[in-house]
Amino acid sequence: SQTIHQWPATLVQPVGSPLSLECTVEGTSNPNLYWYRQAAGRGLQLLFYSVGIGQISSEVPQNLSASRPQDRQFILSSKKLLLSDSGFYLCAWSVLLVAEQYFGPGTRLTVT
Amino acid sequence: GEDVEQSLFLSVREGDSSVINCTYTDSSSTYLYWYKQEPGAGLQLLTYIFSNMDMKQDQRLTVLLNKKDKHLSLRIADTQTGDSAIYFCAERGTNKLIFGTGTLLAVQP
Numbered sequence: 001s002q003t004i005h006q007w008p009a010t011l012v013q014p015v016g017s018p019l020s021l022e023c024t025v026e027g028t029s030n031p032n033l034y035w036y037r038q039a040a041g042r043g044l045q046l047l048f049y050s051v052g053i054g055q056i057s058s059e060v061p062q063n064l065s066a067s068r069p070q071d072r073q074f075i076l077s078s079k080k081l082l083l084s085d086s087g088f089y090l091c092a093w094s095v096l097l098v099a100e101q102y103f104g105p106g107t108r109l110t111v112t
Numbered sequence: 113g114e115d116v117e118q119s120l121f122l123s124v125r126e127g128d129s130s131v132i133n134c135t136y137t138d139s140s141s142t143y144l145y146w147y148k149q150e151p152g153a154g155l156q157l158l159t160y161i162f163s164n165m166d167m168k169q170d171q172r173l174t175v176l177l178n179k180k181d182k183h184l185s186l187r188i189a190d191t192q193t194g195d196s197a198i199y200f201c202a203e204r205g206t207n208k209l210i211f212g213t214g215t216l217l218a219v220q221p
Contacts, residue, residue, distance in 0.1 A: 006154075042198070042213070042214055042216075043211070043213045043214055044155075044200070044211050044214075046208075049208075090154055090155070092154075092155075094209070097207055097208055097209075098204045098205065098206075098207060098208060098209060099143075099204070099209070100143070100145055100157055100160065100202075100209065101155075101157075101209055102157065103147075103154035103155040103156070104154050105153060105154045106152070106153065106154045108152070
Protein backbone atom coordinates (compact mmCIF):
# COMPACT_ATOMS: atom_id res chain seq x y z
CA SER A 1 0.00 0.00 0.00
CA GLN A 2 1.01 3.60 -0.52
CA THR A 3 2.20 5.84 2.29
CA ILE A 4 3.07 9.52 2.30
CA HIS A 5 5.34 11.07 4.91
CA GLN A 6 6.05 14.68 5.81
CA TRP A 7 8.58 16.15 8.18
CA PRO A 8 8.98 17.87 10.38
CA ALA A 9 5.52 17.78 11.94
CA THR A 10 5.94 21.21 13.50
CA LEU A 11 8.46 23.95 12.97
CA VAL A 12 9.05 27.37 14.54
CA GLN A 13 11.39 29.59 12.57
CA PRO A 14 12.41 33.26 12.85
CA VAL A 15 11.72 35.73 10.08
CA GLY A 16 14.51 35.74 7.53
CA SER A 17 15.64 32.17 8.20
CA PRO A 18 15.65 29.45 5.49
CA LEU A 19 13.10 26.67 5.19
CA SER A 20 13.14 23.10 3.98
CA LEU A 21 10.12 20.82 4.25
CA GLU A 22 10.29 17.30 2.93
CA CYS A 23 7.68 14.92 1.58
CA THR A 24 8.24 11.32 0.50
CA VAL A 25 5.89 8.75 -0.96
CA GLU A 26 6.25 4.98 -0.67
CA GLY A 27 4.60 2.19 -2.58
CA THR A 28 4.07 3.88 -5.94
CA SER A 29 6.15 4.99 -8.91
CA ASN A 30 6.07 8.26 -10.85
CA PRO A 31 3.40 9.91 -8.71
CA ASN A 32 2.16 13.43 -9.28
CA LEU A 33 3.14 15.44 -6.21
CA TYR A 34 1.61 18.57 -4.72
CA TRP A 35 2.31 21.20 -2.07
CA TYR A 36 -0.62 23.04 -0.51
CA ARG A 37 -0.80 25.72 2.15
CA GLN A 38 -3.76 26.02 4.47
CA ALA A 39 -4.19 29.20 6.50
CA ALA A 40 -6.23 29.31 9.70
CA GLY A 41 -7.55 25.77 9.21
CA ARG A 42 -9.63 26.61 6.17
CA GLY A 43 -9.24 26.54 2.39
CA LEU A 44 -6.42 24.91 0.49
CA GLN A 45 -4.09 26.95 -1.68
CA LEU A 46 -2.18 24.93 -4.25
CA LEU A 47 1.43 26.15 -4.28
CA PHE A 48 3.30 23.73 -6.56
CA TYR A 49 2.81 20.48 -8.37
CA SER A 50 5.18 18.11 -10.13
CA VAL A 51 4.58 15.45 -12.78
CA GLY A 52 8.12 14.08 -12.70
CA ILE A 53 11.71 14.49 -11.51
CA GLY A 54 12.87 18.07 -11.97
CA GLN A 55 9.48 19.18 -13.31
CA ILE A 56 7.87 21.85 -11.13
CA SER A 57 4.82 23.99 -11.86
CA SER A 58 4.08 26.99 -9.69
CA GLU A 59 0.51 28.03 -9.14
CA VAL A 60 1.09 31.32 -7.33
CA PRO A 61 4.07 33.70 -7.19
CA GLN A 62 5.54 33.75 -3.71
CA ASN A 63 8.54 33.52 -1.43
CA LEU A 64 8.70 29.73 -1.75
CA SER A 65 10.21 27.26 -4.21
CA ALA A 66 9.90 23.52 -4.75
CA SER A 67 12.19 20.80 -6.02
CA ARG A 68 11.85 17.13 -6.89
CA PRO A 69 15.30 15.56 -6.77
CA GLN A 70 13.97 11.97 -6.78
CA ASP A 71 10.85 10.29 -8.11
CA ARG A 72 9.13 10.06 -4.72
CA GLN A 73 10.65 13.06 -2.96
CA PHE A 74 9.24 16.59 -2.99
CA ILE A 75 10.85 19.49 -1.14
CA LEU A 76 9.46 22.91 -0.30
CA SER A 77 12.04 25.61 0.38
CA SER A 78 12.53 29.26 1.12
CA LYS A 79 15.70 31.31 1.37
CA LYS A 80 14.18 33.89 3.74
CA LEU A 81 10.92 33.28 5.58
CA LEU A 82 8.27 35.96 5.99
CA LEU A 83 5.65 36.18 8.73
CA SER A 84 3.03 35.52 6.06
CA ASP A 85 4.60 32.11 5.34
CA SER A 86 3.11 30.75 8.57
CA GLY A 87 0.52 28.06 8.02
CA PHE A 88 -0.18 24.38 7.66
CA TYR A 89 1.64 22.82 4.73
CA LEU A 90 0.26 19.71 3.13
CA CYS A 91 1.86 17.38 0.63
CA ALA A 92 -0.25 15.11 -1.56
CA TRP A 93 0.16 12.62 -4.38
CA SER A 94 -2.01 11.24 -7.15
CA VAL A 95 -1.80 8.79 -10.02
CA LEU A 96 -3.22 11.28 -12.52
CA LEU A 97 -3.37 15.08 -12.34
CA VAL A 98 -7.16 14.95 -12.41
CA ALA A 99 -7.55 11.99 -10.07
CA GLU A 100 -8.14 11.83 -6.33
CA GLN A 101 -5.25 12.98 -4.18
CA TYR A 102 -3.87 11.39 -1.03
CA PHE A 103 -2.53 13.66 1.64
CA GLY A 104 0.28 13.53 4.14
CA PRO A 105 -0.10 14.46 7.80
CA GLY A 106 1.05 18.06 7.27
CA THR A 107 3.66 20.40 8.75
CA ARG A 108 2.66 23.26 11.03
CA LEU A 109 5.02 26.20 10.34
CA THR A 110 5.10 29.22 12.62
CA VAL A 111 7.29 32.13 11.61
CA THR A 112 8.09 34.43 14.54
CA GLY B 113 -14.02 29.56 -14.32
CA GLU B 114 -13.67 26.49 -12.14
CA ASP B 115 -15.01 27.16 -8.67
CA VAL B 116 -16.40 24.91 -5.94
CA GLU B 117 -18.46 26.54 -3.19
CA GLN B 118 -19.41 25.31 0.27
CA SER B 119 -21.03 26.88 3.28
CA LEU B 120 -18.48 27.76 5.95
CA PHE B 121 -20.00 26.27 9.07
CA LEU B 122 -22.56 23.72 10.24
CA SER B 123 -23.50 22.90 13.83
CA VAL B 124 -25.52 19.81 14.77
CA ARG B 125 -26.35 17.84 17.89
CA GLU B 126 -24.92 14.41 18.51
CA GLY B 127 -27.25 11.77 17.08
CA ASP B 128 -28.81 14.10 14.49
CA SER B 129 -28.13 13.91 10.76
CA SER B 130 -25.72 16.35 9.14
CA VAL B 131 -26.01 17.54 5.56
CA ILE B 132 -23.04 19.31 4.00
CA ASN B 133 -23.64 20.97 0.64
CA CYS B 134 -21.40 21.80 -2.28
CA THR B 135 -21.96 23.47 -5.65
CA TYR B 136 -19.59 23.09 -8.55
CA THR B 137 -19.30 24.67 -11.97
CA ASP B 138 -17.84 22.12 -14.37
CA SER B 139 -20.73 20.11 -15.75
CA SER B 140 -18.30 17.71 -17.42
CA SER B 141 -16.82 16.56 -14.11
CA THR B 142 -16.70 12.77 -14.07
CA TYR B 143 -15.89 12.23 -10.41
CA LEU B 144 -16.74 14.19 -7.30
CA TYR B 145 -15.14 13.56 -3.94
CA TRP B 146 -15.59 14.21 -0.24
CA TYR B 147 -12.63 14.61 2.08
CA LYS B 148 -12.50 14.90 5.88
CA GLN B 149 -9.85 16.87 7.76
CA GLU B 150 -9.64 16.34 11.50
CA PRO B 151 -7.90 19.05 13.59
CA GLY B 152 -4.16 19.20 12.94
CA ALA B 153 -4.23 16.41 10.38
CA GLY B 154 -4.11 15.94 6.64
CA LEU B 155 -7.14 15.36 4.42
CA GLN B 156 -8.62 11.89 4.31
CA LEU B 157 -10.56 10.70 1.27
CA LEU B 158 -14.00 9.70 2.59
CA THR B 159 -15.94 8.75 -0.49
CA TYR B 160 -16.56 9.62 -4.12
CA ILE B 161 -19.35 9.43 -6.66
CA PHE B 162 -19.22 8.92 -10.38
CA SER B 163 -21.18 11.40 -12.47
CA ASN B 164 -23.57 8.78 -13.85
CA MET B 165 -24.85 8.08 -10.33
CA ASP B 166 -27.43 10.02 -8.34
CA MET B 167 -26.70 8.51 -4.97
CA LYS B 168 -24.09 6.47 -3.20
CA GLN B 169 -24.38 5.06 0.30
CA ASP B 170 -21.51 3.87 2.46
CA GLN B 171 -22.49 2.99 6.03
CA ARG B 172 -23.45 6.30 7.72
CA LEU B 173 -22.51 8.36 4.67
CA THR B 174 -24.86 9.15 1.79
CA VAL B 175 -23.72 11.18 -1.20
CA LEU B 176 -26.36 12.80 -3.39
CA LEU B 177 -25.57 14.28 -6.79
CA ASN B 178 -27.86 16.61 -8.72
CA LYS B 179 -26.13 17.13 -12.05
CA LYS B 180 -28.77 19.49 -13.37
CA ASP B 181 -28.15 21.93 -10.52
CA LYS B 182 -24.45 20.97 -10.15
CA HIS B 183 -25.11 20.27 -6.50
CA LEU B 184 -23.41 17.67 -4.34
CA SER B 185 -24.26 16.83 -0.75
CA LEU B 186 -22.88 14.61 1.98
CA ARG B 187 -25.29 13.31 4.61
CA ILE B 188 -23.90 11.84 7.80
CA ALA B 189 -26.44 9.81 9.75
CA ASP B 190 -26.31 9.59 13.56
CA THR B 191 -23.58 12.23 13.74
CA GLN B 192 -20.99 11.60 16.44
CA THR B 193 -18.48 13.91 18.15
CA GLY B 194 -15.76 12.13 16.17
CA ASP B 195 -17.33 13.50 13.01
CA SER B 196 -16.31 17.03 14.01
CA ALA B 197 -13.95 18.15 11.26
CA ILE B 198 -13.65 20.24 8.12
CA TYR B 199 -15.23 18.59 5.10
CA PHE B 200 -14.04 19.39 1.59
CA CYS B 201 -15.76 18.50 -1.64
CA ALA B 202 -13.66 18.27 -4.79
CA GLU B 203 -14.40 17.90 -8.47
CA ARG B 204 -12.32 16.37 -11.20
CA GLY B 205 -11.71 19.38 -13.45
CA THR B 206 -10.28 19.62 -16.94
CA ASN B 207 -6.67 19.20 -15.88
CA LYS B 208 -6.68 19.12 -12.10
CA LEU B 209 -8.63 18.34 -8.97
CA ILE B 210 -10.49 21.39 -7.67
CA PHE B 211 -11.24 21.65 -3.96
CA GLY B 212 -14.09 23.48 -2.31
CA THR B 213 -13.64 26.04 0.41
CA GLY B 214 -14.39 23.58 3.21
CA THR B 215 -17.25 23.30 5.74
CA LEU B 216 -16.49 23.16 9.43
CA LEU B 217 -18.82 20.66 11.10
CA ALA B 218 -19.23 21.13 14.84
CA VAL B 219 -21.01 18.37 16.73
CA GLN B 220 -22.53 19.40 20.05
CA PRO B 221 -22.85 16.68 22.73
